[in-house]
Amino acid sequence: MTLLTVEDLTIDFPRPGGRSGGATRPVRGVTLTVEPGQTLGVVGETGCGKTLTGLAVLGLLPPAAQARGSIRLDGRELLGAPPSQLRAVRGGAIAMVFQNPATAFDPVRPLRTQFERVIRRHRGGSREQARARAAELLAEVELHDTDRVLGSYPHQLSGGMLQRAMIALALSCEPRLVIADEATSALDVTVAQQVRRLLLRLQHAHGFGVLFVTHNLGEARDLCDRVAVLYAGEVVETGPVEDVFTAPAHPYTKALLAAVPTVDDDGAPLASLPGEVPADVLAVTGCVFANRCRQAADLCRSTPPPARTLPGGRSALCHFADPEVAA
Amino acid sequence: MIPDTPHTPDTFDVSGVPAVLRVQDLVVAYGQHRAVDGVGFRIAPGESYAVVGESGCGKTTLARTVLGLLRPAAGEVALEGVRLDQARGRDLRALRQRVQIVFQNPFAALNPRMTVARLVDEPLRLAQPDLTAAARAEAVSALLTSVGLADRFLGRRPHELSGGQCQRVAIARALAMDPVLLVLDEPTSALDVSVQAQVLNLLADLRQHRGLAYLLISHDLGVVRRLADRIGVMRAGRLVEEGPTQQVLHEPAADYTRALIAAVPGRGRAALMGGPEAGDEAGSGAAGGPAPGDGARADPSAKPAPAPASGAAAVPASELSAPSSIGSSQ
Ligand SMILES: Nc1ncnc2c1ncn2[C@@H]1O[C@H](COP(=O)(O)OP(=O)(O)OP(=O)(O)O)[C@@H](O)[C@H]1O
Ligand SMILES: Nc1ncnc2c1ncn2[C@@H]1O[C@H](COP(=O)(O)OP(=O)(O)O)[C@@H](O)[C@H]1O
Ligand code: SF4
Ligand SMILES: [Mg+2]
Ligand SMILES: [Mg+2]
Numbered sequence: 019m020t021l022l023t024v025e026d027l028t029i030d031f032p033r034p035g036g037r038s039g040g041a042t043r044p045v046r047g048v049t050l051t052v053e054p055g056q057t058l059g060v061v062g063e064t065g066c067g068k069t070l071t072g073l074a075v076l077g078l079l080p081p082a083a084q085a086r087g088s089i090r091l092d093g094r095e096l097l098g099a100p101p102s103q104l105r106a107v108r109g110g111a112i113a114m115v116f117q118n119p120a121t122a123f124d125p126v127r128p129l130r131t132q133f134e135r136v137i138r139r140h141r142g143g144s145r146e147q148a149r150a151r152a153a154e155l156l157a158e159v160e161l162h163d164t165d166r167v168l169g170s171y172p173h174q175l176s177g178g179m180l181q182r183a184m185i186a187l188a189l190s191c192e193p194r195l196v197i198a199d200e201a202t203s204a205l206d207v208t209v210a211q212q213v214r215r216l217l218l219r220l221q222h223a224h225g226f227g228v229l230f231v232t233h234n235l236g237e238a239r240d241l242c243d244r245v246a247v248l249y250a251g252e253v254v255e256t257g258p259v260e261d262v263f264t265a266p267a268h269p270y271t272k273a274l275l276a277a278v279p280t281v282d283d284d285g286a287p288l289a290s291l292p293g294e295v296p297a298d299v300l301a302v303t304g305c306v307f308a309n310r311c312r313q314a315a316d317l318c319r320s321t322p323p324p325a326r327t328l329p330g331g332r333s334a335l336c337h338f339a340d341p342e343v344a345a
Numbered sequence: 346m347i348p349d350t351p352h353t354p355d356t357f358d359v360s361g362v363p364a365v366l367r368v369q370d371l372v373v374a375y376g377q378h379r380a381v382d383g384v385g386f387r388i389a390p391g392e393s394y395a396v397v398g399e400s401g402c403g404k405t406t407l408a409r410t411v412l413g414l415l416r417p418a419a420g421e422v423a424l425e426g427v428r429l430d431q432a433r434g435r436d437l438r439a440l441r442q443r444v445q446i447v448f449q450n451p452f453a454a455l456n457p458r459m460t461v462a463r464l465v466d467e468p469l470r471l472a473q474p475d476l477t478a479a480a481r482a483e484a485v486s487a488l489l490t491s492v493g494l495a496d497r498f499l500g501r502r503p504h505e506l507s508g509g510q511c512q513r514v515a516i517a518r519a520l521a522m523d524p525v526l527l528v529l530d531e532p533t534s535a536l537d538v539s540v541q542a543q544v545l546n547l548l549a550d551l552r553q554h555r556g557l558a559y560l561l562i563s564h565d566l567g568v569v570r571r572l573a574d575r576i577g578v579m580r581a582g583r584l585v586e587e588g589p590t591q592q593v594l595h596e597p598a599a600d601y602t603r604a605l606i607a608a609v610p611g612r613g614r615a616a617l618m619g620g621p622e623a624g625d626e627a628g629s630g631a632a633g634g635p636a637p638g639d640g641a642r643a644d645p646s647a648k649p650a651p652a653p654a655s656g657a658a659a660v661p662a663s664e665l666s667a668p669s670s671i672g673s674s675q
Binding site for chain 2: 237
């Protein structure tokens with residue numbers, strides 16, 4: 019059975035707030051699934067709605083947000099569920115790993131206190147048992163000097179160590195789904211690589227599914243089974259990660275991949291994507307990407323494209339979706 | 346004009362052209378801590394040199410020293426053959442105009458109350474005080490055109506610009522000083538991929554058309570591959586490897602360089618799990634060997650990094666800061 023199903027999720031901010039010109043409907047009809055033990059990457063540029071989608075699954079949207087659609091974990095509806103139930107889900111079946119691990123820990127207490135609290139809440143037991151479990155968890159994330167780590171305050175650990183500790187804390191509730199949002203973005207490149215490897219190893223060992231939010235396309239390729247590309251609040255393309263990366267079907271995915279500078283490229287000018295997301299996406303009559311799309315035709319400007327199903331478990335939101343082997 | 350300070354003979358290469366920047370045996374210290382510890386390299390006119398390395402390795406300290414904002418504890422920094430580290434007063438200010446910086450965060454670098462026109466006019470006034478208002482207006486417009494911004498942006502303020510447009514304004518401000526060397530400190534890491542591509546293409550163009558030299562600081566080897574002719578790999582205040590970009594990226598000599606290259610994501614899951622371990626030493630850190638990354642603050646008994654010590658050898662020489670220098674107040 020599908021682990022997580024997000025169906026036609028729409029998020030409104032009825033009173034405009036946030037950044038100037040901010041969308042009042044930053045997530046529009048997002049549909050995603052995560053299978054048990056699999057990783058779905060959610061990628062796209064600033065403001066496309068990645069974080070809000072993850073927060074909606076966690077039941078952690080800002081109070082002003084209004085979400086509709088359906089979010090089901092193991093078939094059970096989470097959207098609109100009472101806060102107490104959502105809290106239980108967050109400390110149980112769903113765990114989260116965020117960009118800034120420092121904010122996950124209380125700055126004025128040693129890590130031990132927090133581990134004990136979370137572990138005892140989840141499985142009860144004595145303080146000693148919780149400590150032993152904390153040490154086990156830290157060993158699993160390859161933090162070996164567990165006594166010293168547990169005795170440390172967050173500021174005494176490097177970013178990489180803290181991110182490992184946050185992952186250990188996430189594991190403590192034996193989650194079935196981990197939501198990671200830019201989990202490596204604040205880390206140095208080699209440390210980020212270590213954390214990616216760790217996540218994969220843990221996933222093999224424990225079989226949890228992952229909703230992996232990142233702006234880093236390379237990272238998505240390395241970690242994910244499937245990927246969903248968001249643009250202006252919509253999923254514009256989804257499919258198995260290698261297929262999407264080697265033969266993108268949506269013009270936006272094509273443009274995004276062509277804009278990434280790589281270590282092995284030939285130095286020819288990068289294909290850049292001119293223009294911007296329309297200030298008011300709700301005012302757009304046709305395809306929201308039409309103002310930047312090289313393939314835009316009259317049809318695109320008048321009629322919003324349907325989500326077209328393509329062979330191989332893929333789909334793209336485009337009148338002319340056509341998987342094309344990237345140059 | 347270049348101030349009247351004696352040239353040092355070895356700043357010239359065989360062709361007799363002085364290096365735009367020559368850094369030699371440079372040591373910059375915060376108290377006892379040598380953030381830059383014996384670094385040397387040269388940048389030829391029109392050349393683009395990248396310094397790569399992880400957080401805390403000393404890149405920003407190096408950049409600030411090249412900008413004349415920090416005094417070295419030892420060693421030399423020469424701009425077009427003139428010793429920056431020995432210059433004072435007016436000479437120093439004149440030298441500092443020759444190097445400009447573009448920062449990572451384009452919003453923070455721009456005064457939110459100024460229009461684009463004023464933001465570019467401000468450095469131009471300092472660089473060319475004799476220009477008439479009309480000539481300056483023309484120059485502002487030309488500078489903005491050269492970074493791909495049309496005249497309709499003249500009246501806008503930073504909050505009315507996208508990140509990429511802000512970064513273009515920051516670049517135009519730097520160009521207004523007519524520098525020979527542009528220091529680019531993570532110039533695109535705050536930008537989205539598609540915007541980054543625009544700014545990278547612009548930077549490549551500007552170098553070609555203006556003969557500017559770049560000192561690029563970046564942790565993104567893809568960006569470095571695009572913009573740099575040569576790379577210096579920095580670790581714990583020292584250069585561990587230096588060479589032409591292609592050579593360093595394809596035949597790295599140092600283990601640390603290999604680890605940095607292996608850490609570039611995007612080669613697929615098999616490569617991620619199969620590649621060489623990038624010095625995984627998350628445990629208690631300080632495992633001895635020169636492994637990159639996570640060891641930086643791995644000792645939980647360590648105290649937090651000391652605050653900038655007063656009386657430190659590296660004088661954050663605020664009295665040296667001319668208001669002309671973009672973001673020098675950062
Ligand atoms: N004002 C200061 N006082 C004391 N130590 C400092 C100060 N500024 C920097 N350092 C130390 O000097 C070293 C180099 O710092 P620097 O900021 O130059 O590195 P960096 O490579 O640019 O790092 P990042 O990529 O994180 O900006 C670090 O160990 C840092 O902790
Ligand atoms: N509290 C809020 N009020 C109004 N708009 C918001 C709020 N939070 C986010 N938004 C808007 O929603 C869009 C998507 O935000 P987010 O999901 O955080 O994007 P990202 O993909 O960068 O994580 C943006 O346009 C943002 O301005
Ligand atoms: S529907 Fe038309 S405008 Fe939209 S992405 Fe497809 S081709 Fe481009
Ligand atoms: Mg986000
Ligand atoms: Mg820095």
